[in-house]
Every structure is written in structure tokens, then in C-alpha cells.
Amino acid sequence: MTLTIFRAALLQLLHDRGALLLSLFVPAVFFLIFAEIFATAASDQVQVHVAIVDEVRSADSIRLLAALNSEATVTVISGVADRDAALDLVRRGTADVALVVRADGESLATAAGLAAPPLLLLVDPSRNVAATVLSGQLQRAYFTALPDLAIGRVAELIGTEFTEFSPQQQAEIDTGLAGLRESAGEGQRGGWSFEELLEHENVAGQTAALNHIAYYAGAVAFMFLLFAAAQNAVGILDDQAAGILDRIAAGPGGVTVVVNGRFIFLVLQGMVQGTVIFTVAWLLYGVDVPGNFGAWLLISFSAAVLAAGLGLLLVTACRTRAQAQILPTVVILIMSAVGGSMVPRFFMPAWLQTLGWITPNTWALEAYSGLFWRGEPLLALLPRCAGLLGAGLLALAVSHLLARRLVPP
Amino acid sequence: MSALLRTEPLVVVRSARRRFGVRAALSGADLTACSGEILVLLGPNGAGKTTLLRALCGRTRLDGGSIRIAGGDPADPAVRRRIGFVPQSIALWTQLSVRHNLELFGRLAGLKRTDLQAAVADTLEWSGLAARAGDVVATLSGGMQRRINIAAGTLHRPDLLLLDEPTVGLDPVARNEVHQLLDRLRKAGMSLIMTTHDLVEAEALADRVALMSAGAVRAEDSLAQLIGRLFGSDQEVVLMLAAEPAPSIRDALRDARLAPTNEDRVWIGRLGSGLEHLPELRSRLIDAGADIAELRIRQPGLHGVYIELTGQVPHE
Numbered sequence: 175m176t177l178t179i180f181r182a183a184l185l186q187l188l189h190d191r192g193a194l195l196l197s198l199f200v201p202a203v204f205f206l207i208f209a210e211i212f213a214t215a216a217s218d219q220v221q222v223h224v225a226i227v228d229e230v231r232s233a234d235s236i237r238l239l240a241a242l243n244s245e246a247t248v249t250v251i252s253g254v255a256d257r258d259a260a261l262d263l264v265r266r267g268t269a270d271v272a273l274v275v276r277a278d279g280e281s282l283a284t285a286a287g288l289a290a291p292p293l294l295l296l297v298d299p300s301r302n303v304a305a306t307v308l309s310g311q312l313q314r315a316y317f318t319a320l321p322d323l324a325i326g327r328v329a330e331l332i333g334t335e336f337t338e339f340s341p342q343q344q345a346e347i348d349t350g351l352a353g354l355r356e357s358a359g360e361g362q363r364g365g366w367s368f369e370e371l372l373e374h375e376n377v378a379g380q381t382a383a384l385n386h387i388a389y390y391a392g393a394v395a396f397m398f399l400l401f402a403a404a405q406n407a408v409g410i411l412d413d414q415a416a417g418i419l420d421r422i423a424a425g426p427g428g429v430t431v432v433v434n435g436r437f438i439f440l441v442l443q444g445m446v447q448g449t450v451i452f453t454v455a456w457l458l459y460g461v462d463v464p465g466n467f468g469a470w471l472l473i474s475f476s477a478a479v480l481a482a483g484l485g486l487l488l489v490t491a492c493r494t495r496a497q498a499q500i501l502p503t504v505v506i507l508i509m510s511a512v513g514g515s516m517v518p519r520f521f522m523p524a525w526l527q528t529l530g531w532i533t534p535n536t537w538a539l540e541a542y543s544g545l546f547w548r549g550e551p552l553l554a555l556l557p558r559c560a561g562l563l564g565a566g567l568l569a570l571a572v573s574h575l576l577a578r579r580l581v582p583p
Numbered sequence: 584m585s586a587l588l589r590t591e592p593l594v595v596v597r598s599a600r601r602r603f604g605v606r607a608a609l610s611g612a613d614l615t616a617c618s619g620e621i622l623v624l625l626g627p628n629g630a631g632k633t634t635l636l637r638a639l640c641g642r643t644r645l646d647g648g649s650i651r652i653a654g655g656d657p658a659d660p661a662v663r664r665r666i667g668f669v670p671q672s673i674a675l676w677t678q679l680s681v682r683h684n685l686e687l688f689g690r691l692a693g694l695k696r697t698d699l700q701a702a703v704a705d706t707l708e709w710s711g712l713a714a715r716a717g718d719v720v721a722t723l724s725g726g727m728q729r730r731i732n733i734a735a736g737t738l739h740r741p742d743l744l745l746l747d748e749p750t751v752g753l754d755p756v757a758r759n760e761v762h763q764l765l766d767r768l769r770k771a772g773m774s775l776i777m778t779t780h781d782l783v784e785a786e787a788l789a790d791r792v793a794l795m796s797a798g799a800v801r802a803e804d805s806l807a808q809l810i811g812r813l814f815g816s817d818q819e820v821v822l823m824l825a826a827e828p829a830p831s832i833r834d835a836l837r838d839a840r841l842a843p844t845n846e847d848r849v850w851i852g853r854l855g856s857g858l859e860h861l862p863e864l865r866s867r868l869i870d871a872g873a874d875i876a877e878l879r880i881r882q883p884g885l886h887g888v889y890i891e892l893t894g895q896v897p898h899e
Contacts, residue, residue: 416672416673416674416675416676416677417670417671417672417673417674418674418675418676420668420670420672420674421668421669421670421674421688421691421735421736422691423642424637424640424641424642424663424666424668424745425663425668425691425692425693426660426661426663426664426692426693427691427693431691581642582637582642583603583637583642583643583644
């Protein structure tokens with residue numbers, strides 16, 4: 175009898191394609207997505223896109239950059255005009271990080287922490303991993319490509335600090351030590367390290383932590399907007415099963431009013447959800463929603479329109495309530511994983527980041543990122559919002575066509 | 584049975600045709616209905632009753648023929664506002680109160696906001712639901728839910744109310760309550776077209792019946808007219824057997840021009856002119872080996888009309 179129950183459960187699973195999809199297909203897809211993300215993040219196969227500006231163009235800087243260019247994990251974006259252009263590339267996400275060999279710092283040959291370091295990294299806090307990887311690759315390039323500089327400086331250090339010297343030399347050492355002591359007294363570090371060559375500058379100013387919060391607020395908001403929209407849109411199928419759709423279809427408004435009415439409800443529901451999440455982000459974490467209220471409202475409205483349209487589309491594409499409980503869940507989970515709602519996009523390998531652009535999650539996230547990270551002006555956000563709105567309305571139009579199937583002709 | 588209003592028909596269907604793939608759901612159906620009458624659509628499953636109802640409320644476009652309601656096309660939203668539709672299922676938001684349901688369906692039927700409250704109050708009153716207006720629909724009895732289901736289709740005071748099996752699944756008491764409700768609507772001057780498989784209900788309610796089969800209306804008239812036309816002075820004989828008949832007895836019953844009902848032991852037929860033929864019939868059946876429990880004659884009813892016109896035994 176136990177085996178009979180086992181067989182009954184097995185048969186039910188095999189006959190329920192939705193349950194089968196959730197039990198077998200979705201876990202496998204999720205495993206693949208997250209394996210790709212974390213394997214890439216944990217391996218040395220991270221591809222870092224670096225915007226490079228050489229303000230010095232000395233023999234040393236050219237040798238260093240050529241060596242860096244030959245590193246497998248570094249993809250150099252060349253032809254960047256100046257520091258501002260590099261900054262812009264990082265803010266837009268075209269480059270993960272920018273490297274400036276700066277004219278207003280010490281030279282690569284003589285850097286000793288006495289002035290601004292010769293190398294400047296422009297870092298988006300959301301892509302700290304990229305900056306860390308690049309620092310390591312820079313060290314390797316430096317010691318590989320400029321051994322004369324590196325060893326010369328080490329020999330000098332040893333010569334001044336570790337060998338036996340003649341009295342005359344000792345006097346000179348004493349003078350040097352006095353000089354070092356004086357330098358130390360003035361807050362300058364003695365000795366030498368690669369760090370003296372390199373300075374990190376946060377392209378997002380002082381709001382690094384806030385950017386992460388803003389990212390997750392957008393990511394979580396949009397994913398839940400989608401789930402809530404699909405969940406509520408299932409009501410259309412409930413109305414169909416109860417005969418309510420049949421009744422309304424016989425009235426003057428027809429099924430059109432059912433879809434439109436539900437759509438407006440879902441948009442408002444999305445706006446309220448987005449407001450709650452960003453209010454928490456503002457009150458508890460200081461994300462500057464009030465300071466960007468107009469643009470935030472526009473993005474949130476556009477995102478709510480898209481989520482509402484997609485929710486309706488996913489549900490009206492189903493023929494039964496059972497299907498509608500599975501299909502939207504599967505699609506939204508996968509879109510959210512690929513689109514950056516679960517794991518930040520900057521952790522993902524390049525191909526997955528590219529793939530993310532086919533998901534609405536990425537479009538919504540990029541719109542929020544444009545506002546809260548990159549500080550894009552309203553005008554720059556308009557095309558993104560237009561994209562969200564357009565896609566949402568297109569999904570609504572298709573939902574109208576699909577909803578016609580829900581009532582018999 | 585109320586007197587028919589002999590005015591211009593409210594509903595006129597002429598040669599309505601509609602195919603779904605290879606199947607002809609309507610194949611030249613004709614129908615008329617007047618204000619202040621109940622017209623019951625009868626026929627076996629697949630006869631085209633539901634398609635005709637949907638065409639009447641403008642949902643189903645015809646391939647040919649025409650439907651006019653008060654002179655207009657039911658696809659026209661202005662004409663649709665004159666039609667009410669009551670689905671077979673309890674098409675209500677059962678988690679909401681009676682009042683909320685009526686308000687929402689009133690708006691969906693095209694009622695203006697200013698007219699809504701008066702219409703809801705009026706509907707609650709005549710349907711006997713006023714005392715339960717605040718109750719959640721799911722907590723009410725099946726009979727009461729049926730009444731709300733009907734009331735929700737009448738808020739906008741339609742000229743024509745279409746009902747798809749409005750009493751299915753109800754016990755006799757609840758069914759009687761629904762019948763009273765429908766009678767009130769008829770007396771208020773509304774035209775009601777309803778489908779049912781319950782011939783007793785049809786006999787009790789219908790001013791006229793329309794019998795459909797294979798997508799066409801085979802006959803449409805008052806029951807008395809139909810009986811007169813089909814049976815003349817003939818009477819109907821009802822035979823009840825003590826046990827289920829063997830195949831040889833079935834053949835003998837058919838030879839005697841009797842037809843089975845849904846119950847295998849009950850057979851019905853026509854008796855030429857009167858009682859004088861009954862002993863002869865009885866002898867023939869006994870000779871064939873039939874174990875007769877009851878044999879009686881009666882005036883023909885809708886059951887006989889149904890069999891005569893559709894050639895099928897009704898599913899009651």
C-alpha cells in the first residue's frame with residue numbers, strides 16, 4: 175500500500191507539467207545561473223574592463239600600460255580622451271574601473287608618498303571587485319614591465335638601510351636616517367610600497383554604501399512588483415472560473431474593461447509597493463529619495479506599468495489557474511536571477527550581464543542605478559523610462575488579445 | 584401563466600447561423616420574444632441553446648442571419664445596456680458583501696454613479712435581499728446566492744433578461760423562490776429568455792417554449808398550442824415496468840410505439856384516440872413478456888412534446 179501511495183504521487187507529478195517544471199527544470203536553471211555567477215566571482219577569470227587615460231605618456235607609463243594590456247583578465251578601453259571621459263565611462267557602467275596615469279602626481283620612477291601617487295583608480299563602489307582585481311594586475315604588470323624601476327628602488331632601499339657602510343657612508347646614513355625620522359615626523363611613511371603608487375577615488379563620492387542600498391531597493395522592489403502583479407492578475411482566471419467574466423463580457427464594456435481595470439489596479443499597487451520599499455531605504459539608510467523625488471516617481475511609475483503589463487501577460491497566457499500558479503513564478507524567478515534582482519549584476523560574468531538586458535529587471539535596475547548611482551539628470555533617464563513604459567503598454571496590448579480566449583466566442 | 588403582450592416583438596431572430604470549425608452551432612434558428620413573457624429554450628445538449636443566448640447578448644457574432652433587439656444590433660453597446668445576462672454559475676465575488684456585488688455589477692452594466700444607489704436599494708427590496716445586504720455572499724445559502732446572481736443581472740432594469748439554467752442544483756424550496764423572483768420580473772414587463780433541462784420548471788414558468796435541436800428552433804409556441812398541434816386529441820400513455828426490460832421486451836415496447844425515458848423502467852407513448860385502445864396494448868405487452876407495474880393514460884405534456892420534436896428523451 176505504501177508503494178501504491180508512492181506511485182500515486184509519482185503519477186500526479188508526471189501529469190502535472192507545471193509541478194514537474196518547478197521540481198526539475200527551475201532548480202537546474204537556478205543552479206546554472208548561480209554557479210556561473212559565483213564561479214566567475216571566485217576564479218581568476220573575471221574580466222575587468224578598464225578605461226585608461228595616460229596623462230604623462232612617459233616611457234615608463236607606456237611600458238606599464240602595455241604590460242597591463244597583455245594581462246588576460248584585463249580588457250583595455252583605449253582612446254579615452256581625458257579623466258572626465260573616463261569618469262563618465264565608469265559611471266555609465268561601460269568600464270568597470272578607470273586607470274589614470276596622472277600628470278599632477280609623482281612620477282612612477284620616484285614616487286615615495288611625498289605627493290599624489292602617480293596612478294589613480296576611479297572606482298564605482300558597486301564594482302569594488304573590479305578595482306581589487308585591477309590593483310593586483312597592476313602590481314604584476316609593474317614588477318614585470320618595470321623591473322629596473324622596481325629593483326633599482328629596492329637596491330637603493332637596501333643600500334641605505336641594510337648594508338655595512340664606511341664612516342663616511344655611515345654619516346650619510348645618519349643624515350638619511352635623520353631625514354627619514356624627520357619625514358616620519360611629518361607623517362610620511364618610510365620605506366616603499368606599491369601602494370604609494372596608487373590612489374583609489376570613489377566615483378560616487380561619499381555615497382558608496384548608499385548606492386548598494388539603492389541598488390537592492392530597486393532590485394527587490396521590481397522583483398516583488400512582478401510577483402505581486404502576477405499574483406493579483408490570477409484573479410482574472412478566478413473570475414473566469416466563477417462565470418464573472420462571462421457576465422461582464424455580456425455587458426457594454428466587454429472583457430476590455432476587465433483587463434484595463436486590473437491593469438490600473440496593478441500599476442497603483444506597484445507604486446505603493448515601490449513607495450514602501452524606498453521610504454524604508456530613505457528613512458533607515460538615507461537614500462536620497464526626497465532629493466530626487468520627481469525622477470524617482472517617474473521611474474517607479476514606469477516600472478510599475480511594466481510590472482503590471484508583464485503580470486497580466488504571464489497570467490493571460492495561461493489557460494488554467496494551475497498553470498497561472500506555476501508559469502509566472504518560474505518566469506519571474508529566472509528573470510530576477512538573470513536580471514540582477516537576486517545577485518548584483520556586477521558579480522556576474524560578462525555574458526550573463528549581457529543576457530540580463532533581455533530581462534525587464536535589468537531595465538528597471540539600470541533606471542534606478544542611473545538616478546541613485548550615476549546621478550543622471552532627468553533628461554538622461556527619460557529614454558529608460560520610455561522603454562519601461564513602452565514595454566509595459568505592449569505587454570498590456572498582448573494581454574488584451576490573450577484575454578479574449580478566456581471567454582467563449 | 585400571464586397574458587402575452589401582443590405588441591411588436593422585443594426580440595427577433597431570423598435564420599441565425601454560426602459555425603465553430605466544422606460544427607454548426609446554429610443552423611438557421613428563428614425566434615421571437617415579447618415584453619412581459621418568459622420564453623423557455625429547451626433542447627438536448629449541443630442543440631445550440633447557449634450559442635443562441637450568447638448571440639442574443641452580442642457576445643457571439645453570427646455567420647449569417649440577423650438578431651434584432653428592440654430594433655437594434657446586440658453588438659451595439661447602447662443595445663447591450665438593454666440586456667441583462669445571468670450565467671449558469673454563481674458569477675459573484677463571493678468574498679464581498681451582497682451590496683458590494685450589486686454596486687459593482689451595476690456599474691459594469693453601465694449604470695451611472697448617480698443612479699446606482701437607488702437601483703441597488705430597489706433591487707435589494709424586490710429580490711427580498713435587503714436584510715442580508717451586508718452579508719458576505721459566501722456565507723449565504725445556495726438559493727439566496729442564486730437570487731443574488733439573478734438580481735445582479737437586473738440592476739440596470741434591462742428590457743431583456745437572458746438566463747442560463749438559473750435554478751440548476753437547487754432544492755425545491757429554493758427553486759420555488761427563484762421562480763417567484765422570475766415571475767415578478769415578468770410582471771414588471773421584462774422579457775425573459777431562459778434555458779433549462781427541467782421540464783417541470785418549464786411547464787410552470789413558460790409563457791412560450793422554443794424547442795431546439797441541431798442548431799435550429801423546431802417549434803416555438805405556448806405549451807397548449809404545441810400540444811394541440813402535435814397531439815391533437817391523442818392521449819399519452821405511461822407504462823411503468825416492475826423490472827428493467829430484456830432486449831426482446833424493449834423491441835416489443837418500441838413496436839408498440841413507446842419510447843423510453845431516463846428511467847429504463849418508464850416508457851411513454853401516444854394512444855390513438857382514447858381508452859378503448861389500452862386493453863389491446865396491455866395484452867400485446869403481456870404477451871411479449873413485459874411485467875407491468877403501472878399503465879395509465881394522461882393528457883400530453885412537455886415531455887411528450889419534447890420527444891416528438893427532438894426525437895430524444897429529455898435529460899431531466
